[in-house]
Amino acid sequence: MKTIIDRATELSQRIIDIRRELHRYPEVSFKEYRTTEFITKLLVQAGIEIVPWGGDTGVVGLLKGTKPGPVVALRADIDALPVEEENECSYRSLHPGVMHACGHDSHTASLLGAALILAELRESLAGTVKFIFQPAEEINAGAKAMIEQGVLSNPTVDIIFGLHNTPSIPAGQVGCKEGPLMAAVDTTFLTIKGIGGHGAIPHKTKDPIMAAAAVIQGLQTIVSRQVDPLSSAVISFGTIKGGHANNVIPEKVELTGTVRTFDPALRAEMPDKMSKVINGIAQAMDTEADFVYRKDLPAVFNPPELTKWCREVLEQVFGDGVIVPTPGMGGEDFAIFQEKVPGVFLWLGVGNTAKGIVHQWHNPRFDIDEEALKYGAAALAQLAHTYLENKKI
Structure with missing residues (x-):
C-alpha cells in the first residue's frame, strides 16, 4: 500500500x-x-x-x-x-x-x-x-x-x-x-518636529535630523538595558525621511519601524518604554515628537x-x-x-x-x-x- x-x-x-x-x-x-x-x-x-x-x-x-x-x-x-x-x-x-x-x-x-x-x-x-x-x-x-x-x-x-x-x-x-516560533509584529510611526533653517547656522534652528539620530540610537538601549538578556526583542527603523537640500535643516523628520517580541507581557510594555525614550530625547534637543505604535500580529x-x-x-x-x-x-x-x-x-x-x-x-x-x-x-x-x-x- x-x-x-x-x-x-x-x-x-x-x-x-x-x-x-x-x-x-x-x-x-x-x-x-x-x-x-x-x-x-x-x-x-x-x-x-x-x-x-x-x-x-x-x-x-x-x-x-x-x-x-x-x-x-x-x-x-x-x-x-x-x-x-x-x-x-x-x-x-x-x-x-x-x-x-x-x-x-x-x-x-x-x-x-x-x-x-x-x-x-x-x-x-x-x-x-x-x-x-x-x-x-x-x-x-x-x-x-x-x-x-x-x-x-x-x-x-x-x-x-x-x-x-x-x-x-x-x-x-x-x-x-x-x-x-515566530515573533509578534508591531509597526511604529514617528515624526520629530523642529525649526528649519540654514545648515551653516544650526544654532538658529531646532534640528530634527540630529534629534532623530539620537532617538534611533537611544531606542536601542531598551533592548540592551531594559529587556531581560534571556528574552528577545528587536527595534528597527526601515525608513527615515527628512529634508531636500544638503545645506537646509528641515522642519521635520519622519520615520517608520518595526518592533518584534515573543513575550506578550514585554510586548505590552514596549509602547510606553519607547515613548519615554523618544519624548525624553526630543525634549532634551528642543524638538517635539509624535509617536504612534500599532500592534499588527501576535x-x-x-x-x-x-x-x-x-x-x-x-x-x-x-x-x-x-x-x-x-x-x-x-x-x-x-x-x-x-x-x-x-x-x-x-x-x-x-x-x-x-x-x-x-x-x-x-x-x-x-x-x-x-x-x-x-x-x-x-x-x-x-x-x-x-x-x-x-x-x-
Missing part, C-alpha cells in the same frame, strides 16, 4: 511545475488575480469544491470525505513581494519588479500537492478538509480579512495547519517546535500537546528529519488563525548549500531546493489525513 510520501514523490514533478508556473507570474498583496485563477482551476480539476469567501483574490476549497467527522484546515499564503529578481533560471519572474522572494509559491504548490493527494484519498476521509489559499500575508492583512469574512466557519474549522519554507533547514527536514505559538502529536505524525514523512528549530524574529499572520482555533505552524526545510540555495527570505536571489516540495505536500496531507483518521490527538 502506497504511503502519502510515496504518492507525493510520484507527483513531485507536477508539484515542481506548479511552483515554477507560480514563480514566473508573481503578484503582490491583494493583486493575486492570475494566481487565484490558477489555483481555482487546479482545485476544480481535482474535484474540490470552491467556496466563495468574499474577497477578490485568494481561494477556499472544500473536500468532503465519505463519512462525517471534524474539519481540518490547511493554509498557504499566495502573495509575492515588490523585489526585482536576480536569479538566472528558466522560471525567473516575468513580472518586472515583482518576485516570490519569500517563497509563497512553494507554500501554494505544497498545498496544491496536498490537495491532489487528499482528493485521491477522499473515500477514506472521515471528515472535511478546507484548503485556505490566503492573499496578502506580506502586508499582514490577508488572514484578518479572511477571518472577518468567516473563513473558519461554514463548516466550522476544528484545527489548522500551515508551513513556511526556510533555507536555514536543509530540504528533506522539517522544523516542528512547541511554543513560540506571535506564532504552537500548543505543546498538539505539536507533540504533529512531530509523531510527521515522522511518517520525514523519518528522523523532524527537528526542533531555533525560533526567528520574522512574523506570520498565521498567528491570527491560531488565536481562533488550535493550530501548528511548521518550518519546511528548502536549503541546499551544495546548490547555492542559501539566500534568506526577501533577498533578490532567494530560491528553494525543489526537492522540498514533495515533503511540503506530504506533510500537509499527512497531518490532515491522520487527524481525520484518528479524530483526536
